[in-house]
Amino acid sequence: MDAAVCTLLRPGESAESAALAEPEPSSGMPYLLQVVQALSLARDMPTIQRIVRHAARRLTGCDGATFVLRDDGCCFYADEEAIAPLWKGLRFPLEACISGWSMLNRQPAVIADIYADPRIPHEAYRPTFVRSLVMVPIRTREPIGAIGNYWASSHQASAEEVQLLQALADCTSVAIENVRLYxxxxxxxxxxxxxxxQAVDEIRKLSLTDELTGLHNRRGFHLLAGQSLRQAARLxxxxxVLFVDLDGLKRVNDELGHEAGDAMIVDAATVLRRTFRESDIIARLGGDEFCVLAVDSRADDAVDLRLQRAMEAFGSQAPYGLSASIGVVHSTAGDAEGLLEHLLAEADARMYERKRTKRGSRESTLSMPL
Known part of the structure; x- marks a missing residue:
């Protein structure tokens, strides 16, 4: 039970018993001040509705009260507290009900005999207990709703009852605006x-991503590869681990320009993505160096050969060709701590060995007599 409702209950009275009990006329203004305090603490419409429907009955001792909201061109009977059901949850055109009349005319409607008043849609009232009513607008300037009091027997509402009910409606309008603002x-x-x-996520993503290729950068690789290795160790x-160094990037930059060199790097990144799985960690460490961590239960001894062939096939359509020196290291399951740096160092060493072998082969070919 919320604190706002508690302030409207008598000592020892529960919300349920208060709702079911026959309301007694309260001592006017002192009670209304309690209601105002409760409304000032309300932070949502259901709380306002509970306060108002209960207070409306106690202020006049009526047999039923409704809380009506203006909803475009309709009156929405949002809530009620009464000795028998009225119209809770229903919508009626503004021109077809007395709450709409009160809002459109921005004044109370005080009716001692509903069947003697032409403003009342009599057929809608016949199934109910209502014989007399008072309806006041919630805010007289541009009304946003209405509060209705109903009596089962003929009752001529006094000026004080109408004033108290209108004061409740005015306080309710302030509470509704406060809730909307809140x-x-x-x-x-x-x-x-x-x-x-989202901005923090984007910054974090940028801090882990290589701008040119969209692959992970060095920082991103070390972060994600470390996590992946720890998970692999648990499983x-x-x-x-593959260390990949593009062949001939400097020559391409010198002869074809840096735009062609950037295109070569992007093409290499594309081949890496196509060759490895989405779960593998692929990164550009900088310049012409790439690195891959592939976690699996079986080491693929031919992974470097597959990558090399994929690069050559892709590069056959480019003016610079595409090839790389690749160092690969396989590791069985074990302790993940310190493993990544060891694997990277070993793969890097094997990559340089491949590059030296390639360079030696080219030099031997060039030195052969014609």
């Missing part, structure tokens, strides 16, 4: 929080 501020805070979270899986 909800708007909450929504803005939520939107700003989401935007900030008892082996892994492969």
């Amino acid at each position: 909800e708007s501020l909450e929504q803005r805070v939520e939107e700003r929080t989401q935007a900030l979270s 008892g899986l082996g892994c492969s």
Whole structure:
């Protein structure tokens, strides 16, 4: 039970018993001040409705009260508290009900005999207990709703009863505006929080991503590869680390320009993505150097050969060709701590060995007599 409702209950009275009990006329203004305090603490419409429907009955001792909201061209009977059901949850055109009349004319409707008043849609009232009523607008300037009091027997509402009910309606309008403002501020805070979270995610993504290729950068590789290795160790899986160095990037930059060199790097990144799985960690460490961590239970001894062939096939359509020196290291499951640096160093050494072998082969070919 919320604190706002508690302030409207008598000592020892529960919300349920108060709702079922026959309301007694309260001591006017002192009780209304309690209601105002409770409304000032309300932070949502259901709380306002519970306070108002209960207070409306106690202020006049009526047999039923309704809380009506203006909904475009309709009167929406949002809530009620009465000795028998009225119209809760229903909508009626503004021109077809007395609550709409009160809103459109911005004044109370005081009716001692509903069947003697032409403003009342008699057929809608015949199934109910209502014989007399008072309806007041919630805010007389541009009304946003209405509060209705109903009596089962003929009752001529006094001026004091109408004034108290109108005062309740005026206080309710302030509470509704406060709730709308509070909800708007909450929504803005939520939107700003989401935007900030997205910005932080974007910054984090940029800090882990290579701008040219969209692959992970060195920082991203070490972060994600470390996590992947720890998971592999828990699952008892082996892994492969490849160190990839593009062949001839300097020559391409010198002869064809840096735009062609950038295109060569992007093409290499494309081949790496196509060759390895989405779960593998692929990164550009910088310049012409790439690295891959592939976690699996079986080491693929031919992974470097497959990558080399894929690069050559892709590069056959480019003016610079595409090839790389590749060092690969396979590891069985074991302790992940310190393993990544060891595997990278070993793969790097094997890559340089391949590059030296290639360079030696080219030099031997060039030195052969014609």
